[in-house]
Amino acid sequence: MTPSIAPPVPDDPPDSPPGVPTEGWQGLTDDDATRIVAAIAATHAEATRTAYAHAWRQWVRWCAGRGFVELPGEPAAICAYLTERADQGVSVATLDLACAAIGHQHRRHGLPDPLDHDMVRQVRRGLRRLLGTAPRRSARPLNIDDLRQIITSIDRTTPRGVRDTAVILLGFAGALRRSELAALTLADLEAKPAGLLVYLRRSKTDPERRGQVVGIAHGQHALTDPIAALGEWLAVRGTAPGPVFTSLRPGVQGLQPISGSAVSKVVKDRAAAAGLSAERITAHSLRAGHATSAALAGVSIERIAAQTRHRRIDVLIERYIRPAQALQTTSSRDLGL
Numbered sequence: 335m336t337p338s339i340a341p342p343v344p345d346d347p348p349d350s351p352p353g354v355p356t357e358g359w360q361g362l363t364d365d366d367a368t369r370i371v372a373a374i375a376a377t378h379a380e381a382t383r384t385a386y387a388h389a390w391r392q393w394v395r396w397c398a399g400r401g402f403v404e405l406p407g408e409p410a411a412i413c414a415y416l417t418e419r420a421d422q423g424v425s426v427a428t429l430d431l432a433c434a435a436i437g438h439q440h441r442r443h444g445l446p447d448p449l450d451h452d453m454v455r456q457v458r459r460g461l462r463r464l465l466g467t468a469p470r471r472s473a474r475p476l477n478i479d480d481l482r483q484i485i486t487s488i489d490r491t492t493p494r495g496v497r498d499t500a501v502i503l504l505g506f507a508g509a510l511r512r513s514e515l516a517a518l519t520l521a522d523l524e525a526k527p528a529g530l531l532v533y534l535r536r537s538k539t540d541p542e543r544r545g546q547v548v549g550i551a552h553g554q555h556a557l558t559d560p561i562a563a564l565g566e567w568l569a570v571r572g573t574a575p576g577p578v579f580t581s582l583r584p585g586v587q588g589l590q591p592i593s594g595s596a597v598s599k600v601v602k603d604r605a606a607a608a609g610l611s612a613e614r615i616t617a618h619s620l621r622a623g624h625a626t627s628a629a630l631a632g633v634s635i636e637r638i639a640a641q642t643r644h645r646r647i648d649v650l651i652e653r654y655i656r657p658a659q660a661l662q663t664t665s666s667r668d669l670g671l
Contacts, residue, residue: 389435405443407436409451416457426465433458472653474614476623478558480605481506485557487608493570494582498600500560500567501579505597505620507550507560508532509642512597512617518578520568528552530561546643625650626658 393415397404402411416429437449448454476484484502489495505515514534524531529551553559564578571580577591592600598617605619606612621642628638635647635655644650 385431386435386438389432390439393432393436405439406445407440407448409448409454412436412448412454413457416454416461420461420465426462429458429461429465472614473616473618473622475626475654475658476506476605476615476619477627480610481558481623483610484604484608488604490566496563496567496570497579497582498604500563501592501597501600502604502620503553503558503560503563504532504550505601505617506624507553508548509621509624510548511621512594515579515597515617516577516592516594520573520575520578523564523578525561530564548641548643622654625654629655629658630662 393407394404396402396415396418397407397411400411400414402408412433416432419429419432433449433454437447440447449458481502485499488499490499501515504510505512510532517535518532522533522535524533529549532548532550534546534548550560552561556562568578571578571589574589576589579592579597581590581592581596594617601617601619602612602615605615625638625642628641629635635651638655639647639650642650
């Protein structure tokens, strides 16, 4: 196929919507336009915008190297891109992200979506059959024995040790995502006689910020009591308003929140220091560990789903419950082998 040549299109990042002028709209001010741009940008979560931006840049670089125009993209070029990436070993999920980013950019610029082309649809269906859509092995769930091993190895006489202990135990007890842990502020916590209420102002399953509430009960053992661990950290942190979990890096001024990636690093590094194989351990290991541990303890799926705030029960069952119970329910136990 002969590559088409056209004037280059600026590489607009997905979080700055084009086509919204700051002047020229009768009756509108620059402030009006700025607010409109901000509202359009908020259509997608920050993590989604970041992922789209990365996927779009990959497509732009590929087009530049092959001499194709990225916008508007030709269906044949998109098919070539997808099949080449598939040959490189990327997952179906990565290909889907690439398609989402390409389609998003076309819609933002008022262009027809090339993903609607029949050839692109057929190629995507074929790649799904060739590559399979089963998810790759995800984060390893941490169980209560893992948790005890990790917490025991932490030096809780240091501010970092106290903070990391609270991060790990609160994340496990609350089945919290790393972004939720990083975003917590003191105003989001409410102590009750029966435990702790954690108010999540925004989460993955609550993009419109209606708010969600997570309950955390007192622990039965001093070593792993999440509320006691949080209290120890807050005594170190102080009572000033702001983020619950703050950065302890040298040179950081004031109460600066830790990032989601920092939460994941805490979990991975502490697991490795405790002697666990940390290859598949991430911050998600806390949330996954809560779900699987609760299932093995006989907690109902409804209660687990209420805690994890899964919108789809089938996802909860397939990713967490069924794998956790596989050795309990296997019929191979009764074959007389």
